[in-house]
Amino acid sequence: MTTSISVIVSLLSIFIQSVSLASSSDSSYIRNLRFNESTNRKPLLIITAIHESHIQAAIICAKTQGLQMKIRSGGHDYEGVSYVSEVPFFILDMFNLRSINVSIEDETAWVQAGATLGEVYYRIYEKSNTHGFPAGVCPTVGVGGHFSGGGYGNMMRKYGLSVDNIIDALLVDVNGQLLNRQTMGEDLFWAITGGGASSYGVVLAYKIKLVRVPETVTVFRVERTLEENATDIVYRWQQVADKLHEDIFIRMIIDVVNSSQSGEKTIRASFFALFLGDSQRLLSLMNQSFPELGLKQTDCVEMSWVESVLYWTSFPTGTPVNILLSRVPQVLTHLKRKSDYLKEPIPKDGLKYIFERMIELETPVLTFNPYGGRMSEIPESAKPFPHRAGNICKIQYATNWNEDGIEASNHYLNLTKMLYAYMTPFVSKFPREAFLNYRDLDLGINHNGPNSYVEGAFYGNKYFKGNYNRLVQVKTKVDPDNFFRNEQSIPTLPSWRK
Known part of the structure; x- marks a missing residue:
């Protein structure tokens, strides 16, 4: 306790003009209500830096005191890694540095x-x-x-x-x-x-x-249920989505809804698109490459690129563009996300199996983001992100809920894990790949102790594949004492490997 107090006093002496105490400032940037429970450890303080010197001093001071620093820019880390910890910590909040x-x-x-x-x-x-x-x-x-x-x-x-x-x-x-x-x-x-x-x-x-970007882009959202031949269209999307013209991006979202015909639970497949061009050219390309969707001129909406950002964020038509300056999320909820990569189309019997399981689970949603185009041209090693050629799409598992408390959280987390397990036969293997920005602590947690290198490999190989070892080598060179660390950070090499 004495150490914590001395740390606070030391930091406050440097940052008196830029420190916010950890209550209101912290809660305003918690984007996942799952981590806004009374059981979550709170930061000792939050440094809202307004100059680069504040960052420099925070690092030096925290390093001297051995205190863990969390770095937050927007608070959207799906697992709260930028603002939650199991050990005493403070937050370096970057939101004032936004020029x-x-x-x-x-x-x-x-x-x-x-x-x-x-x-x-x-x-x-x-x-x-x-x-x-x-x-x-x-x-x-x-x-x-x-x-x-x-x-x-x-x-x-x-x-x-x-x-x-x-x-x-x-x-x-x-x-x-x-x-x-x-x-x-x-x-x-x-x-x-x-x-x-x-x-x-x-x-x-x-x-x-x-x-x-062109002055005019085109967007559309087309929905099909099982009764409207969704299975065949979903199957076809897997075959063409990564091979369409690179100006076409069609996200596919699969969720559970009530059938308008029977009133029973059914699957809805939504096809959400951005096309970098006008609707006439889009229709021509779609009729050649994906006629099964049945896209019509009336489905297409032409607008500017910045207006398409609002459309994709589900703002009502006509919303002023300056709404993009708002830092307040449209919706705050409890959530869990996971990810996968699809290398081969899921066969129709596999889709039927997944759809049946989704109807049983009801809440989790699958979102498929197509690859191909430029993504297939960039080498895996060009950046740490390795998921390039050979992927049809990335899959996001999304579960949202409004109930507070650990019991509700565990229930919905389990639903997400069940759907993830059901998908195992159909997705990438050895490793089962994952996307770092869809943070998922189920893949492994680093306690940043003697086993840090081994623990890091569990999630590191999934996120980075063959690039993981290079990341570790860079880490060992620039931060040998592992000051910059979190639950899924890149570890240093063990002493016997250096």
């Missing part, structure tokens, strides 16, 4: 880690209606975590991931030094663009390369 400087002349932008994706999209829109950036569809997600874990969105088949379009970064390392790409070196720059930057330092900002 965005867009240069249309050289088609780049410097974006601080505390900015949200919505703020990035809006600041680009202020300067140009023919530029965008390939990142996520949730506008309140923080740049820091999203970019450092890979970052993807509905333009990844055209332009790849967020990290495939990052060209520089500013990082405060374990010694408090402010480094850019040149001074940190290519190994560390590689590691923080897809390997989880919080294992290596505190990213202050990323420099991104903007991409071109």
